[in-house]
Structures are given as structure tokens and as C-alpha cells.
Amino acid sequence: MADSTDQISDPLAARRSAATASSFSADPSGRIGSDSRRITPRSPRAALEPERVPMPTKWSKSARHPLVIAGNAVFTILILLAIIVGVGFVVGKHRFEAPGPLAEDKVVNIPPRSGIRDIADLLTNEGVIEHASLTTLTFIAGSLIAKTHEELRFGEYQFSKQASLQDVLNTLVSNKVVQHQVTIAEGLTSEQIVQRLLDADMLAGNIREIPREGSLLPESYRFTRSTPRDQVIQRMQAAQKRVLQEVWDHRAPDLPLRSPDQLVTLASIVEKETGRADERTRVAAVFVNRLNRHMRLQSDPTIIYGLVGGKGTLGRPIMRSEIEQPTPYNTYVIEGLPPGPIANPGRAALEAVANPARTKELYFVADGTGGHAFSETLEQHQRNVSRLRALEQTQRDSTQPAAAQPPTPTVGSVPAASTVRRPVPGAARPPLQQPPTQPR
Numbered sequence: 001m002a003d004s005t006d007q008i009s010d011p012l013a014a015r016r017s018a019a020t021a022s023s024f025s026a027d028p029s030g031r032i033g034s035d036s037r038r039i040t041p042r043s044p045r046a047a048l049e050p051e052r053v054p055m056p057t058k059w060s061k062s063a064r065h066p067l068v069i070a071g072n073a074v075f076t077i078l079i080l081l082a083i084i085v086g087v088g089f090v091v092g093k094h095r096f097e098a099p100g101p102l103a104e105d106k107v108v109n110i111p112p113r114s115g116i117r118d119i120a121d122l123l124t125n126e127g128v129i130e131h132a133s134l135t136t137l138t139f140i141a142g143s144l145i146a147k148t149h150e151e152l153r154f155g156e157y158q159f160s161k162q163a164s165l166q167d168v169l170n171t172l173v174s175n176k177v178v179q180h181q182v183t184i185a186e187g188l189t190s191e192q193i194v195q196r197l198l199d200a201d202m203l204a205g206n207i208r209e210i211p212r213e214g215s216l217l218p219e220s221y222r223f224t225r226s227t228p229r230d231q232v233i234q235r236m237q238a239a240q241k242r243v244l245q246e247v248w249d250h251r252a253p254d255l256p257l258r259s260p261d262q263l264v265t266l267a268s269i270v271e272k273e274t275g276r277a278d279e280r281t282r283v284a285a286v287f288v289n290r291l292n293r294h295m296r297l298q299s300d301p302t303i304i305y306g307l308v309g310g311k312g313t314l315g316r317p318i319m320r321s322e323i324e325q326p327t328p329y330n331t332y333v334i335e336g337l338p339p340g341p342i343a344n345p346g347r348a349a350l351e352a353v354a355n356p357a358r359t360k361e362l363y364f365v366a367d368g369t370g371g372h373a374f375s376e377t378l379e380q381h382q383r384n385v386s387r388l389r390a391l392e393q394t395q396r397d398s399t400q401p402a403a404a405q406p407p408t409p410t411v412g413s414v415p416a417a418s419t420v421r422r423p424v425p426g427a428a429r430p431p432l433q434q435p436p437t438q439p440r
Helices: 002-008 011-022 044-048 066-097 116-125 133-145 165-174 190-199 229-249 260-273 280-292 300-311 347-354 378-399
Strands: 024-026 032-035 106-110 155-159 179-183 220-224 363-366 372-375
Touching: 106 116, 116 133, 133 165, 155 165, 190 229, 190 300, 220 229, 229 260, 229 347, 260 280, 260 300, 260 347, 280 347, 280 363, 280 372, 363 378, 372 378
Parallel strands: none
Antiparallel strands: 024 032, 106 155, 179 220, 363 372
């Protein structure tokens, strides 16, 4: 009774039992409880598949529009191009920075009006960059990307060992062309300097006229290949004007010189008389003292210049007749300074004349050791000359047999002075039988 009472008292449970019972029917085989909708057994794989596949949604009309299709195609192409460009950039950057084929430093001359392609071909032929089309294209592309192709200029460039394409391009853009040095020695005439420039193969063009004597500053100048020779002359003239003005502004106040041109003239004589730095101011003092006393300068180089002019060298000893031969430059004949310089003096000679040594010396002669012996009186000068002659005789006796000794020079033969520097031992002459005015 308790059970039946519980079932009646729970109407919700009764309804569940009825619903459950209605879902079952008698099985023909006598089994109760089987589903009226018989479940067909399936394999595990089939069980995982959905019973009904949904139909695919149809594309909208906007998705099938030709512009959309074209846009998708373009977008795809852009992606592919971006990938290709990215790969090319990585490969090109590696090749651009990789060491080059040069085994040692090399200088290459880039001709005027060369384009980027011409430069690339030239560098390839010279072995600066590899013989590969990809390398050449990388060089050109690197120049175009860096926008440096318009900055490449002609000239000689030195490329370092194993220079990469980046190094090569930086060298060309920096415009650090190779500099050639031209050295002009002190004491050369303008004609000799012009010839020196004409012999310099790295320079170009001709020189219209020989510059005025003494207007060029001897020095070392640096120029690029194919620099016009006239431009070199102009630079030397500008340097001489600048140095001369500076020296003239700092000259001693009591010089017997009235203009910078006279300073150049006297400095050219000093330049020809000695090449020793420690003697320049003393040689300059001798000539300044003579000018102050109205004595003739009597300098051998002025004789030579009066005879051959800008050629600068006589090629033989000075003859006695030439010492007495009147020329505008022969300071054995004329009073005071010659009409112009006899060479192009350097800065040291200009400074020596502008500030000579404070001495009373009036004479000098070679001392047999490459220098000079200075003296204030003619008697001292003659003793110095005698010592030089004795030294010369001793040197001849020690180097030559007595029978083969050359005859002693006569009064009519005078050894020549050097065309650039003061004569070495054996080039001094004996004092002349003239008033005691010579500095020799």
C-alpha cells in the first residue's frame, strides 16, 4: 500500500512513466524496450560524419563583380612582387657589401663624360668589380637607389684591396681623386720651370707664354691628373704674391730696397749663391752691406744670366772676357741691382733678404767643404782664397799622378758657378786685380 500511495501522490512521476512506456512497443522477437525508430549501426568514421551536409552558400553578386576579381588578382600579384623584391634586396645587399676581387690597391682613371654604365664596365675590365652581370646590375642599382649616379665625377680614383661595391661607390661619390705632386726646386728660372711642367705627363694643355722671371714660387704642388698647365702657373703666381707680401710686411726697416720687386731680385741672387739654410742670411748680409756702401755686387750667377737668360746654365766655365762683358745683369759691370730677378727664389731666400744677418762682412768664398768662408776685409778674403787653392791642390795631388795633373788655371780662365746652387770645392776663382769691391 505504501508503494501505490507513493505513486498516486507523485503525478509528475506518473506522467514520465507513461511517456516512457509509449515510446516502446512489443518487439516481434519477444523483446521489450527496443526503439520504434531502429538505429542502424555505423562505423566509427561514419559516425563522425554529419548526417546532412549543408549546401554551400552562393557568392553574392558583388563578389562576382569583374572589378573585385581584378582587384584580387592585382593584390595577389603585389604580394608576389613584394616577396620577390624582398628576396632580391637581401641577396643584393649581401652582394653589395661582400669583399671585391681586387688583390691589391689599384688606381683607375675615369674618363670625362662617363655614364654609370660606362663606369661599371670600366671597373669590371679593371678588375675592381667581378665579371658578372648580376654584380654589375647590383652596382648600378645601388648607385640609383642611393641617388649617387649624378655625383660620380671623372678623375683618378684609388680603390683599396678587396673593396666591396659599397666601398667602390663611396670612393667615387667622395670625389677623393688621386693627387699628383709637382715639385719645383728653388733657383730655377721661369723657362726651366715651364719646361718642367711640360715634361709632367699628368698635366694637360700648353703654356701660352713664359711667366715673368721671379713671379713663380718654387714649392711642391699637388694636382689631379689632366689639370691644365696654365692653371698650375696661375697657382704658383698667386702663391708667390701671397708669400712676397707677407715677407715684405715683416722686413727689416733699414734695408736698401725700395720695393718688393727689388727684394725678389736680390733674393734670386742669394738663392743662386748658396743652397745652405745656415748661410742664407750671411750671404744676404754681404750683398746688403755692399749696397749700403755703393759697392758692386760682383755675383757670378748674374754673369751667366746676362749671357744665356732663362736657360740658366752656361755649360762651361766663365771666361775672363765674359766677366768684363757688359750686360744689363752683369753685376761686375753695373752698379747696384740688376734690372730684374735672375731666377725664382724660394721663401727662405726671400726671408733671408728681408731680415739679413747683422754683420759687417763684405766677401765670401767657397771653403772646400760645401760652405763658404766669410770675411770683412779684402786681406782676410785673400787668405781664405789661398787656403782654398791649397786645399784644391792637395786634393789633386792625392787623386792624380803628378804627370797627369791639369795645368793651373790662368788669369783668363774662371771656373763656372753652379746654375742652381753655390759651387762646391774647386769652383771658386782667385781674386781679380781690381779695386777691393768683389765679394768673392
